[in-house]
Amino acid sequence: MTGDVAILRPRGGGEMLARRLVGFVRVLRDNGFPVGLRETIDGLRAARQAELGHRDGFRWALRCLLCASRTDWRRFDEIFDLYWRGHGKLQEARVSDQGSRKASAEDIDAGRPTGPVLGVDSGQGADAEGGEGRRGGASLAESLAAADLRHVNDPDELARIGDLTERFAARMKYRLTRRERRRRRGRRLDLREVIHRSIRFGGTPMQLAYRKRWPKPLRLVVILDASGSMNLYSTFFVRFIRGVLDNFRQAEAFVFHTRLIHISAAMRERDTEKALERMSLMAAGWAGGTRIGDCLAAFNRNYAASAITSRTAVMIVSDGYDTGSPEILGAEMARLKRRAKRIVWLNPMIAWRDYAPVAQGMAVALPHVDLFAPAHNLESLAALEPYLAKL
Amino acid sequence: MTLDREEVLKRLGAVGYVAGPQLATAIVLMRQLSRPLLIEGEAGVGKTEVAKALAEVLETPLIRLQCYEGLDASAAVYEWDYQRQLLAIKIWESEDRTAEEKERHIFDEDFLLKRPLLKAISMEKPPVLLVDEIDRADEEFEAYLLEVLSDFQISIPELGTVTASAIPYVVLTSNGTRELSDALRRRCLYHYVDLPSEAKEMRIVTARLPGIENALVAQVVRFVQALRKEDLHKKPGVAETLDWAAALVGIGVKDLRTDPQALHESLMCLLKTQEDQAAVPIEVVERLAGKAG
Structure with a gap:
């Protein structure tokens, strides 16, 4: 902090103000605002010219300077008041319990820190082993790939499943891009290049140049059922989601049980400790009943506009056992279908002997689903690859 | 022309835009710090209108760039006028010039079609540049825009670099179709427009x-x-x-x-x-x- 002030001081008077402002920016930073020295300097410039006698003028200036998102915008006033009005109450100026900007208060419906902690990779294991370990992993992968995910409990095996899934997700994306590129090659003339090349022929376009369309990455939205009936599979799919988020350029992930929760930000958290903390906060209600229809309604209402584009595939992972009303589920599925390019419904139960989609929820949802597939082991997930590649 | 908050408020009112002091402050700061202003808010709250009103207040032209998925440099920055270039090549065919001269001729500024971004930075008097619905453009364009907004220069391989003669007032709007990059957010001043009381x-x-x-x-x-x-x-x-x-x-x-x-x-x-x-x-x-x- 002293360093910051030293930099600010030569730029003009008002050392007291500079010191206070540096402190304020620090409090904001602790609250997850993306602000740094540059903002402090700009803030000081703005403050000198804003009518300082007018406290609100100062507040307005800092607000549009230091906020970068709607969440910041909403929280700013409270933090401002705590800092500039309640002198010396710095420690209390941490508004809301969440430290990170990305997980806005709306994203995480404040939950009790109860419930099982999700299986997030603690960073050790396969990665560290290097080249030799990879070969060993491959043969093990084979045996694991066919195992029903229900029967996998050992933490080491779980970690390997995580790695394997990440590889699958990576492969899915890679193929997608390459195929697009090859197929679309040379559709349109690149006039700019044609003219360039024609100059040396005195203006006759002898050599043509084509444009290949830029390959567009597939967007994937995964909506995972984390209710009691899916409990056996949830840990696995959480890993799958992590793999998807890491490997697809544009992906979002949601979890639902009785409520819908946006977990992308928490899942992307690099710091395992923090991720665990954030996940456990959200996990209230984990492995309870299911209200698929209501949760999809929440998705359609709050997230669909931003998460879904015309080339988004929605992947719902659920067994379709719904305690809510099937009418709502049907209507919301229809709405989702209008927005998304494809809906893939993965149901771990399909592989069970004698399973037919009789769960009432499943029956009303099925007409809107493009692909209804099993997802009880890694092989079944890998079998999706060619389908997703065609999207 | 220096404008303080009260003056901005008054002038916005005069052109029929009802604004709060917060927005007026943002506009003052935007001029003072030469930073773009990012406006977010639900559809239909008048985000685009801010830019229009601002152009009227500052008595300067409004240049609008509507973003969409797949927006590329030829639609946003510049494009050569190929038809005219081809014609020019034909006309010059019989002329006794070297190939270099011919090349220089057809890549003259006369054959350059200026799209909004280039137009905005090559104007004498700083215009208001409205980048509408930036969230609809893809990330590549957003990254490019960020570069333009920090350097205010555009390089055209055949011509050289065009540097802004006057820094335009940039207003970006977003509906939240896609999350914007933190870098762009940090570059901009921020204003959130709520539905009015x-x-x-x-x-x-x-x-x-x-x-x-x-x-x-x-x-x-x-x-x-x-x-x-x-x-x-x-x-x-x-x-x-x-x-x-x-x-x-x-x-x-x-x-x-x-x-x-x-x-x-x-x-x-x-x-x-x-x-x-x-x-x-x-x-x-x-x-x-x-x-x-």
């Missing part, structure tokens, strides 16, 4: 439709504010309120309570999906109109 919305309607009667304005605004509380998929924005008020004046409605049938039919100005229209039957219209009156 009842009093403010009345001021807006009066400012935009000067001929309208005050009693009707009050009814219309109260009706719309109540309608927003109903369970709708697309809540009507300020733009819809204005459309509807204008429509009511057009069909000669003086009081919302007199003709529920006509009122119900005119709701197409406010409710833009079939589901929402079905959700507000004539009984609800009557109830809301009764309360608004």
Whole structure:
């Protein structure tokens, strides 16, 4: 902090103000605002010219300077008041319990820190082993790939499943891009290049140049059922989601049980400790009943506009056992279908002997689903690859 | 020209944009720090209008770049006029010039089609550059825009680098279709536009439709504010309120309570999906109109 002030001081008077402002920016930073020295300097410039006698003028200036998102915008006033009005109450100026900007208060419906902690990779294991370990992993992968995910409990095996899934997700994306590129090659003339090349022929376009369309990455939205009936599979799919988020350029992930929760930000958290903390906060209600229809309604209402584009595939992972009303589920599925390019419904139960989609929820949802597939082991997930590649 | 907050507020009011002191502060800062202003808010709250009003206040042209998925440099920055280039090559064919001269000739600035970004930085007097719905453009374009917005220069391989003669006032709007990059957010000043309060919305309607009667304005605004509380998929924005008020004046409605049938039919100005229209039957219209009156 002293360093910051030293930099600010030569730029003009008002050392007291500079010191206070540096402190304020620090409090904001602790609250997850993306602000740094540059903002402090700009803030000081703005403050000198804003009518300082007018406290609100100062507040307005800092607000549009230091906020970068709607969440910041909403929280700013409270933090401002705590800092500039309640002198010396710095420690209390941490508004809301969440430290990170990305997980806005709306994203995480404040939950009790109860419930099982999700299986997030603690960073050790396969990665560290290097080249030799990879070969060993491959043969093990084979045996694991066919195992029903229900029967996998050992933490080491779980970690390997995580790695394997990440590889699958990576492969899915890679193929997608390459195929697009090859197929679309040379559709349109690149006039700019044609003219360039024609100059040396005195203006006759002898050599043509084509444009290949830029390959567009597939967007994937995964909506995972984390209710009691899916409990056996949830840990696995959480890993799958992590793999998807890491490997697809544009992906979002949601979890639902009785409520819908946006977990992308928490899942992307690099710091395992923090991720665990954030996940456990959200996990209230984990492995309870299911209200698929209501949760999809929440998705359609709050997230669909931003998460879904015309080339988004929605992947719902659920067994379709719904305690809510099937009418709502049907209507919301229809709405989702209008927005998304494809809906893939993965149901771990399909592989069970004698399973037919009789769960009432499943029956009303099925007409809107493009692909209804099993997802009880890694092989079944890998079998999706060619389908997703065609999207 | 230095403008302080009060002056900006006054001038915005004069061009028919009802703004709060927060927005005026943002505009002052934007001029002072030469930083772009990012405006977010729900659809229909008048984000684009801010840029238009700003251009009027500053008495400078408005250059608009509408973003969409797949927007590329040839639509946003510049493009060569290929047809004319080809013609020029043909015409110069018989001339006795070297190939270099010919090349220099056809890559002259005359053959350059300036698209919004290039146009904005090559103007003498700083214009207002509105980058509308930046969230619809893809990330590559966003990254490019960020570069332009920090250096205010554009390089054209055949011509060299064009550096801004005057830094334009840049307004970006976003609907939240896609999360914007942190770098772009940090580069910009930020303003969030909420749906207006009842009093403010009345001021807006009066400012935009000067001929309208005050009693009707009050009814219309109260009706719309109540309608927003109903369970709708697309809540009507300020733009819809204005459309509807204008429509009511057009069909000669003086009081919302007199003709529920006509009122119900005119709701197409406010409710833009079939589901929402079905959700507000004539009984609800009557109830809301009764309360608004």
